[in-house]
Amino acid sequence: MQQPTAGTAPHSVPEPSDLRVSADAVLSRLVGDADGTTRLREDQWRAIEALVAHQRRALVVQRTGWGKSAVYFVATALLRQRGSGPTVIVSPLLALMRNQIEAAARAGVRARSINSANTEEWETVQAEVAAGEVDVLLVSPERLNNPDFRDQVLPRLAATTGLLVVDEAHCISDWGHDFRPDYRRLRTLLAELPSGVPVLATTATANARVTADVAEQLGTGEDAAEALVLRGSLDRASLRLSVLRLPDAAHRLAWLDGHLAQLPGSGIIYTLTVAAAEEVSAYLTARGHRVIAYTGRMENADRQAAEEDLLANKVKALVATSALGMGFDKPDLGFVVHVGSPSSPISYYQQVGRAGRGVDHAEVLLLPGPEDEAIWRYFASLAFPPEEQVRRTLDVLAAADRPLSLPALEPQVELRRSRLEMMLKVLDVDGAVRRERGGWTATGARWEYDAERYAKVAHQREAEQQSMRAYAAGSGCRMEFLRRQLDDEGAAPCGRCDNCTGDFYTPDVASAALDSARGELARPGVQVEPRRMWPTGLPGIGVELKGRIPTGEQAAPGRALGRLSDIGWGNRLRPLLSPGSGDGAVPDDVLNAVVTVLADWAKSPEGWASGAPDARARPVGVVAIGSHTRPRLIGSLAEGIAGVGRMPLLGTVETGAGPPGRSNSARRVQSLTGALGLTPELADAVRAASGPLLLVDDYTDSGWTLALAARLLRTAGATAVLPLVLALQG
Missing domain, CATH: 3.40.50.300 (P-loop containing nucleotide triphosphate hydrolases)
Incomplete structure (x- = not known):
């Protein structure tokens, strides 16, 4: 050229x-x-x-x-x-x-x-x-x-x-x-x-x-x-759209197991969360299907290799989050299946549009699930912050004598890193802040919080969620519905979708496949990684902690019954732990599953029953973390574990005025440092026990409650602290 x-x-x-x-x-x-x-x-x-x-x-x-x-x-x-x-x-x-x-x-x-x-x-x-x-x-x-x-x-x-x-x-x-x-x-x-x-x-x-x-x-x-x-017209003549409602996650996995091979060519199975992508991929692989998980947590080289395998039809499907997103170009993609419903029909149209670009026929299937709405609410909570948090950030930047990096700024505001960065980028474009070498600075330019626009955007998101519910439940043409959501003036019945033709997918699943799926989803146990480094910037907010947490003050790797975002135990735990769910004794099925987790943990390579030379010693006692919202749930869980394990329940870590709300790591550590404490009786019991302890809580999000409670127990004389929670957020 x-x-x-x-x-x-x-x-x-x-x-x-x-x-x-x-x-x-x-x-x-x-x-x-x-x-x-x-x-x-x-x-x-x-x-x-x-x-x-x-x-x-x-x-x-x-x-x-x-x-x-x-x-x-x-x-x-x-x-x-x-x-x-x-x-x-x-x-x-x-x-x-x-x-x-x-x-x-x-x-x-x-x-x-x-x-x-x-x-x-x-x-x-x-x-x-x-x-x-x-x-x-x-x-x-x-x-x-x-x-x-x-x-x-x-x-x-x-x-x-x-x-x-x-x-x-x-x-x-x-x-x-x-x-x-x-x-x-x-x-x-x-x-x-x-x-x-x-x-x-x-x-x-x-x-x-x-x-x-x-x-x-x-x-x-x-x-x-x-x-x-x-x-132009947004109709896709090659796509046949369908929706299939199944009773639960086990039925969805079993259905995929029984029908994946019949779907045309190779394709994409979308999930709403990383946990679900890994769960679905692991199950289908175990059942003999050639699939690969594809998420934002993967290294770039692994994602590229997965893309190349799908392009070459070496796999039947990628089980992907939106990390695969819009940017995958395979004209002969034969199907797109969603295990879980996206919150926006426009986003859904974009993802299903990956299929059927260079072939005459492609199948598009939505398998909605009960966890969808909870996941929508979580992502909605990450919207543009309230005005007081924005003003606080601007004030901190204005008072600084140098650019502040995200790690330096984060401890001084009530925002997590990803949300803080998103907000700063918006403020940068609006002229209120500027990104420079070394961090962010305030420009001093006048800036107005456009509350009306942010409220309208939030309302629009809620309307999109309602539209997605209507799409899944509707009896009219599905392609016409999506085209109308995109204001496509030529929208008309497609004559191809399940509602237009009356040709619906059957919900039938083989009993053996259903039993296998139920067994996979019922298998409890997720590792909880401990915190090993203090957040950056704690001394700047009055907490004299920095660098690596001393080994003698760390929690050990722990266990959770499941993730709130997965489609197995997550569906059981979300109603139990959701805001407003009330408090009560731990259900028998949940306690029994926790006991299974403990048994598997004991036999794991690092477990006390593994027989390995460097295996951790058997726990000698149980400690609960106090709760202002679910004291009966956590108390009964700790009592049940102590009874089954024939260990003493030593007491409860006090939580002061209550745990902090959703915040960044530095602010959470600051709040917890003053809130958590051991009673003299509990401290004496820990010293007398002189061995590893199980630390029990309802769920962990950032991990800092477990980390700081473990630090108190280790300082009091516990040789190890093994966190055990019902749920892991994320």
Whole structure:
């Protein structure tokens, strides 16, 4: 491809008929059509013509598989031939970046990326861009707010870019289902683009409200004459949508076991949580199916290997969280099954849109579960913080004499790290704070808390949840329902879904498969990892603890009956531990399962009954953690364990004014340091016992209650503290 020199003006653009011929030729190379007979769709051509011939800004809202990437790759090739600078594509999709770099090469377009997975290549890539050796630079949105990138690389890109592409543009809008604050940094890039540089925004999932908001934020809405909005039908003729309600999680696993092999080709099984993905994957693997779990906790290399196995049809399915998300490009994907319902029909449409892009028929099935609503509530709790928490953060930054890093800022505010970072990114775009080397600073600019907008967004989320309930329960056309949620004016009955055809999946499962699934889900026991390091910044809030927790003060690895987020014991424990559930004696089935956990723990490699030379000694007593909400539950659990294990119940760790609410680690340690304590009687009993103790609580979230209670018991003379809880959050 011709290399433009710095400062070279684009060549004159040929007549539209010649441009169309050139565009179709590039498309043929892109798709590997040796005969050169492939032609652009009419709307694809309209977008390319607007970008190349008229340097306009365009917003393209088209279904997955329509060919949005063809628009920007063809436009890039044509613009580069005419001397324009490289195309910059902002995309959150690491998987799609890999796919697109390979696709671009087929069209003679040299593409490189800068993202969190290739940090060692950043300097080389930036040098290649500066030398004119790169036609397309794919950039992840978080790079836009990196201080070095923002201050040094971004201005050069803005000055030399020939085309700016914003992929998955719905992420810009906080009305969208996948709002990402980093995306709003695009305002800066757009403002610094030289006059006449075309801009393309693309998405497959934007209703009218999100479309208008994206257009406004991208600047395409400032002058209607300058903006081109191309919105097509969102119908997917290859997809057959179905819903199947089953009695419980065991039936869902058994159904998958019995029917997975009959689903066409290979596909994706989506779950709502990491725990569920690991649970479903482990069960199906044990039953002989070739599946791989795919979650955000995996190393990048493992995720890439899993993607490649699915692309090559070496596995029947990836069992994935939204970490796989939008950015997976496999045209022959034959099915998408959801074990659990997403909270947004728009998000659901996006995920199911991965299937059937290059085949005539693909199956899409929703298997809703009772845990869905609890998971929705949890993610809803992570919304933009209340005004007092935002103001507190701004005050702390304003009073600081230097930039504050997240670890330094976190102890001084009542927000967890991930939520704090999200809030700061929004404030950065709003001009109230600025990210610099070393951390964050307050700008002193006037800032207003837009409570009305945040409330409306929260209301919109609740409306989306209600729509998802209606989708699962509805008797009308399912594709029409989803299209109407996206304000698709042409929405009409599809004639393909289960409701349109009356062709429903049967709930029948083999008894052997159901017994196996019940056994798998009933198997209790999850390891609880102890805290080993104190949170950063504790001395700054009056707690003189820092660095590594001394080995002699640490808790040992513990056990939980299950995770609140899993589909096995989680479904049993959530009603027992949910707010407002009341207090009462531990149910017999729960206590019996805890006893099973203890027995398995004792026989584990580190357990006291394992016979291993370095095995931990048998516990000599039980200690409960006091509770202001469930004293009977925890007390009866501790009594039951003591009775079964023939150990004394030594007493209860006092919890003062009550445990702290949801907060970050530093604040929780600060609160617990003053709240937890041992009575003289309990301290004497611990010293007299002189051995390992079981420490019993209802559930653990951050792990700090267990860590600080264990520290008190170890200091009092316990040789080890073994935490045992009903549930592990997360």
